Amino acid sequence: MSSDTDISLSSYDEDQGSKLIRKAREAPFVSIGMAGFAAIVAYGLYRLKSRGHTKMSVHLIHMRVxxxxxVEGAMxxxxxxxxYQEFWGKPKP
Incomplete structure (x- = not known):
């Protein structure tokens, strides 16, 4: 007799780091989008000191856009x- 409680729950056992690495391998453009987003926000915060006569709200809007x-480009x-992988990348049988 087998029971349903013997089902492996390996996807629930993984920690956040390994889950992030697995997701990055499955969809590499997601990690590229996240890295680009972080880089643009860091650059915007760095440039916040030397924005000149630009208003704070305009600077933040430009950084957000x-x-x-x-991120939209990466998506x-x-x-x-x-x-491409789904329709044209498959070898013809």
């Missing part, structure tokens, strides 16, 4: 890459 644009490239 740049970060969102990078679009990732979707295109997935479509």
């Amino acid at each position: 740049a970060a969102q644009g990078f 679009t490239l990732g979707t295109g890459y997935s479509l």
